[in-house]
Amino acid sequence: MESITFAFIVPFVAVILDSLFGDPHNLPHPVRFIGQALDVFESSARRVGLGLRVAGWAAMILLSAAVWGIVEYLIAIPYLGVLIAIYLAYAGLALGCLVRDSRRVATLLDTGDLPGARKALSMLVSRDTxxxxxxxxxxxxxxxxxxxxxxxxxxxxxxxxxxGPGGLWAYKVVSTMDSMWGYKTERFKDLGYAAAKTDDLLAFIPARITASLLLCVGKRFGLNVGLAKENYKADAGKMESPNAGWPMAAAAWLFEAQMGGQAVYFGKLTEKPVLGPKGRIWDKKKIRQLINLSKSAGHLAAWIFILTLGWLQIIL
Structure with a gap:
């Protein structure tokens, strides 16, 4: 019964909570503690003169292992462990928050509040808005x-x-490290090397699943799935990241609107590869449809994973 609880019930409840409430902003969030630990590690590594590439690998391996171990210890607590597992699983998922915050940006823009939309968008992206x-x-x-x-x-x-939750949070350590350190700047190019390469590896399969699910759900939204299938793989290969281009290119071709082009990061103009038909814009309707499509694709992924991959937890 315990195996079934952690393989099926915990992720099921976590998805429901994420859909209903989004990120638990008012509760202690593990990502904040991971971020604080990384800040301490970075300052310590620089202070003692440790080689930053070696430090990056050490931080990723040690912190991932420590977090996985702590999570497994906590969820093994009798009775209380199940509730902890549900919370940690819920806190590790961010579809509800992504949908809510994206709709807020779209609404601000649609109502003519351009400064408000820019500010709200800046909370979601690293580029200048x-x-x-x-x-x-x-x-x-x-x-x-x-x-x-x-x-x-x-x-x-x-x-x-x-x-289970331990594996989820080991992955989140790598993902958080990549989001904090994975920039090719003088400060982070060595320190973030390990996280960037490992995140590329860990996200390789999920990124391609995400693109496939967008195409699958796109049929229900009446989108041009045939056109997307013909073009998205070629466009995905244009991106420097081996993974980011897959869901982006799939969405760009489904809605026949451009992604990529010029963007400003930290005051520097960058030319990103163009995905989708060049020059075609995202209008109000397409953005709303994309948010809804992403929500549907995410929920489809969740149920597929729970019903199929959940058995691996029982076997392992």
């Missing part, structure tokens, strides 16, 4: 929704379904 026009905001929002469908939900759900 101050100079974005409405078309730029919608294109940026489309990119972050499709990419974070995988990073924030499908990939964590994949590891939750296979390894």
């Amino acid at each position: 101050e100079s974005l026009d409405p078309n730029g905001i919608r294109r940026t929002l489309a990119e972050t929704v499709s990419e974070n469908l995988n990073d924030g939900f499908v990939a964590p759900m994949f590891y939750l379904a296979i390894f």
